[in-house]
Amino acid sequence: xxxxxxxxxxxxxxxxxxxxxxxxxxxxxxxxxxxxxxxxxxxxxxxxxxxxxxxxxxxxxxxxxxxxxxxxxxxxxxxxxxxxxxxxxxxxxxxxxxxxxxxxxxxxxxxxxxxxxxxxxxxxxxxxxxxxxxxxxxxxxxxxxxxxxxxxxxxxxxxxxxxxxxxxxxxxxxxxxxxxxxxxxxxxxxxxxxxxxxxxxxxxxxxxxxxxxxxxxxxxxxxxxxxxxxxxxxxxxxxxxxxxxxxxxxxxxxxxxxxxxxxxxxxxxxxxxxxxxxxxxxxxxxxxxxxxxxxxxx
Amino acid sequence: xxxxxxxxxxxxxxxxxxxxxxxxxxxxxxxxxxxxxxxxxxxxxxxxxxxxxxxxxxxxxxxxxxxxxxxxxxxxxxxxxxxxxxxxxxxxxxxxxxxxxxxxxxxxxxxxxxxxxxxxxxxxxxxxxxxxxxxxxxxxxxxxxxxxxxxxxxxxxxxxxxxxxxxxxxxxxxxxxxxxxxxxxxxxxxxxxxxxxxxxxxxxxxxxxxxxxxxxxxxxxxxxxxxxxxxxxxxxxxxxxxxxxxxxxxxxxxxxxxxxxxxxxxxxxxxxxxxxxxxxxxxxxxxxxxxxxxxxxx
Numbered sequence: 001x002x003x004x005x006x007x008x009x010x011x012x013x014x015x016x017x018x019x020x021x022x023x024x025x026x027x028x029x030x031x032x033x034x035x036x037x038x039x040x041x042x043x044x045x046x047x048x049x050x051x052x053x054x055x056x057x058x059x060x061x062x063x064x065x066x067x068x069x070x071x072x073x074x075x076x077x078x079x080x081x082x083x084x085x086x087x088x089x090x091x092x093x094x095x096x097x098x099x100x101x102x103x104x105x106x107x108x109x110x111x112x113x114x115x116x117x118x119x120x121x122x123x124x125x126x127x128x129x130x131x132x133x134x135x136x137x138x139x140x141x142x143x144x145x146x147x148x149x150x151x152x153x154x155x156x157x158x159x160x161x162x163x164x165x166x167x168x169x170x171x172x173x174x175x176x177x178x179x180x181x182x183x184x185x186x187x188x189x190x191x192x193x194x195x196x197x198x199x200x201x202x203x204x205x206x207x208x209x210x211x212x213x214x215x216x217x218x219x220x221x222x223x224x225x226x227x228x229x230x231x232x233x234x235x236x237x238x239x240x241x242x243x244x245x246x247x248x249x250x251x252x253x254x255x256x257x258x259x260x261x262x263x264x265x266x267x268x269x270x271x272x273x274x275x276x277x278x279x280x281x282x283x284x285x286x287x288x289x290x291x292x293x294x295x296x297x298x
Numbered sequence: 299x300x301x302x303x304x305x306x307x308x309x310x311x312x313x314x315x316x317x318x319x320x321x322x323x324x325x326x327x328x329x330x331x332x333x334x335x336x337x338x339x340x341x342x343x344x345x346x347x348x349x350x351x352x353x354x355x356x357x358x359x360x361x362x363x364x365x366x367x368x369x370x371x372x373x374x375x376x377x378x379x380x381x382x383x384x385x386x387x388x389x390x391x392x393x394x395x396x397x398x399x400x401x402x403x404x405x406x407x408x409x410x411x412x413x414x415x416x417x418x419x420x421x422x423x424x425x426x427x428x429x430x431x432x433x434x435x436x437x438x439x440x441x442x443x444x445x446x447x448x449x450x451x452x453x454x455x456x457x458x459x460x461x462x463x464x465x466x467x468x469x470x471x472x473x474x475x476x477x478x479x480x481x482x483x484x485x486x487x488x489x490x491x492x493x494x495x496x497x498x499x500x501x502x503x504x505x506x507x508x509x510x511x512x513x514x515x516x517x518x519x520x521x522x523x524x525x526x527x528x529x530x531x532x533x534x535x536x537x538x539x540x541x542x543x544x545x546x547x548x549x550x551x552x553x554x555x556x557x558x559x560x561x562x563x564x565x566x567x568x569x570x571x572x573x574x575x576x577x578x579x580x581x582x583x584x585x586x587x588x589x590x591x592x593x594x595x596x
Contacts, residue, residue, distance in 0.1 A: 012373050013339040019369070037369040038336045041311040063372040063402040067365075071317070071335040074361040075310050099400050104361040105437045139403050 001026050001148070001199045002295055003221070005262065005288040006042035010227045010241070011064050013038070014266035017290055019064045022203065022223065022262075023048050024146060027127065032056040033144055033203050039068030040075050046291050051081055057117070057130070058089035059205035060141035061096060070100045077109040084111040088123070090140045091116055117142045128198075133216055135207035138240040143205045145216050148198030159191045197298050202256075206263060208237070209246040217254025221296035223288070224250060226261035229273045244274040248281035257297045262288040299324050299446070299497045300593055301519070303560065303586040304340035308525045308539070309362050311336070312564035315588055317362045320501065320521065320560075321346055322444060325425065330354040331442055331501050337366030338373050344589050349379055355415070355428070356387035357503035358439035359394060368398045375407040382409040386421070388438045389414055415440045426496075431514055433505035436538040441503045443514050446496030457489045495596045500554075504561060506535070507544040515552025519594035521586070522548060524559035527571045542572040546579035555595045560586040 002025040009017035019036020023043065030052045032039065043050045050072060058066045069087070076085070087097055093114045101108060121132035121142070128149055132142040154174055156166075164170070164186060169179045179186045202220040204213050206227075213224070224247035228236045236243045242250075244261055251259040259282050264271055271287035278285040286294075300323040307315035317334020321341065328350045330337065341348045348370060356364045367385070374383070385395055391412045399406060419430035419440070426447055430440040452472055454464075462468070462484060467477045477484045500518040502511050504525075511522070522545035526534045534541045540548075542559055549557040557580050562569055569585035576583040584592075 011376055013342060015339075015343050018339060037366070038339060041313075041316060041336060044311060045313050061403045063369055063404060067369045067372075067401065068335070071361055071365045074365075078309055096401070099397055102397050103365065103394070105359045106361060 002293055003201065003223075004046050004048060005260070005290060005292045005294075006032075006039055006046065007034075007036050008262045008264055008288045008290055008292075009064070010263045010265045011062075012266055014269075016269060017264060017266065018042060019068065020263060021068060023053075024201065026146075026148075026199075028052065029054045031130075031146075034059055034065040034205070035068040035072060036064045037067040037071075040072045042291065043072075046293070050076060051079060051083075053085070054083070055086045055088065055123075057144055058087065058093065058096075059117075059144065059203075060090060060137060060139055061092060062139065062206070065206075066096070069097075070103045073100065073108060073112070074104065074106050077106055081110045084113060087112065087114050088117050088121070089114070090142060091118075093117075131216075133202075133212045135205055135212060136210045136240060137206045137208070141205050141207060143207065143213055143216075144203045145220075146199070146201040148200070150196035150198040152195050153193035155191050155193050162186055162190060164191070199296050199298065201296055204242070204247075204250075206241060208240055209242050209250050214250050214254045217250060217256050220254075220256050221258050221260070221294070222247075222251050222254070222256040223260045223262055225263045226274055226278065226287075227263050227265050229268070230277055244278040244285075245281060248278040248285060251282040251285070256282070256284075258284045258286070260286050260288045260294070264288075300591055301499065301521075302344050302346060303558070303588060303590045303592070304330075304337055304344065305332075305334050306560045306562055306586045306588055306590075307362070308561045308563045309360075310564050312567075314567060315562060315564065316340060317366065318561060319366060321351075322499065324444075324446075324497075326350065327352045329428075329444075332357055332363040332503070333366040333370060334362045335365040335369075338370045340588065341370075344591070348374060349377060349381075351383070352381070353384045353386065353421075355442055356385065356391065356394075357415075357442065357501075358388060358435060358437055359390060360437065360504070363504075364394070367395075368401045371398065371406060371410070372402065372404050375404055379408045382411060385410065385412050386415050386419070387412070388440060389416075391415075429514075431510045433503055433510060434508045434538060435504045435506070439503050439505060441505065441511055441514075442501045443518075444497070444499040446498070448494035448496035450493050451491035453489050453491050460484055460488060462489070497594050497596065499594055502540070502545075502548075504539060506538055507540050507548050512548050512552045515548060515554050518552075518554050519556050519558070519592070520545075520549050520552070520554035521558045521560055523561045524572055524576070524585075525561050525563050527566070528575055530563075542576040542583075543579060546576040546583060549580040549583070554580070555582070557583045558586045558592070559583060562586075 007018035227241035305316035525539035
């Protein structure tokens, strides 16, 4: 699992920072969380194949979070993509994608499906779940929570002790089934240990500090809106954003493992002021930079 | 007068090159010729104020030439622009802008007017004319010709010799009126010399080599499609683009002063191959790079 910050600015780009997008590389798949203008070029710059993007999540309909979609779709078509692409977003996603597909003279080469993110949104496969978390911004907006699903540890020594040989019986037990050995039944509980740790990544999107993020935060790699430093707390309140202190307090109270500040106002260059303020509360803080690659803490 | 190449790639961006756009800085105004994805950021990088962009010309409706519009409009609105913006483009410009304005949740803070570019398109003010030139691409496409309007040189020595004192009589003669001095009439022809040289910039947009560009080329700074090198002439024909040799031949036959190759396929990095081929025909050739600044030859 790897996170790549493709764009980390707030609203307006700067020489240093492009518009919002985060790539999650997981197994052979790339998920995009938001897709601001310039995302296709940042994917190319980060040597992340846009053809491996299977699912795109748009957290809300401010342009700096989705205006990279039309160009990305057109480039995918230009490259002859045939694999279906899913795009998730709040109410209105179908209309938005309809408008996006109306832009310009080209043929979409692949199927594009949309699905609405709601407060109950859960996407689940055998490897992970992704949930939508309603946050508090000026328009309907959802944060996103990625949780890897990990099975329980298989205690090989215990299995051997009970006379079970490596093979199909192991898989059966791992999947929760019982196995009969020499007239005795062995239960999964006899050979399964702790649940293995999985990655947990939580993205606040654009928001005021909010309970929904706080309560999902435990043990996570938290990526939080930190548009302003604390001296501009008034601006943060007025524009429904967070300060770096807001983000650090969520990380601390919520028990995050690490915190990445993003959606940085272009008034901050490298963001030392944000970093110093946030670290005074939550030391494991980093200010995200464009093209920064991160392996989340397990 | 200064040209800034904001984006010089063909279709798909690369680490080196972004999508098509050229800024013409002229007096206190900025014109944009095409506005591909990422143009607003390139304006910022080149320290060119997006608030000074008064007119945008979209040469055709392939996404790599206009998908920077929605983000640019939103950023201008975010910055509180109130000045009217004109957007010119081929048939369909009104619909296109309608779709672009439908994208996302924001209020446009300024008036946005559109005007269609046709084969007869001429925009004229006291300083310059801009013409549309129909070119030969896979969809309706116009090249653009900028010509500065310059008056004739005023021959001060001759005027003094004829007994005319500096003042209103000079202006009258410069504007083409006669002046009476000591019962003699002085005609403009008596005191006006050569027409002063003005800037002439010709942009082919995406096209096969075409007579319309050739015949407008004399004395110009020519910016020409050079998507491919000559070994891929077949690709150029099939996709309605030009090779660097096509561009150089137009420049040579048409009498351009200098040639800039643009719309460079991402397969070429620095473009030496394009440069060497083109210079074998037209030595004053440069391969445009993103953020390259050029003062056209007078």
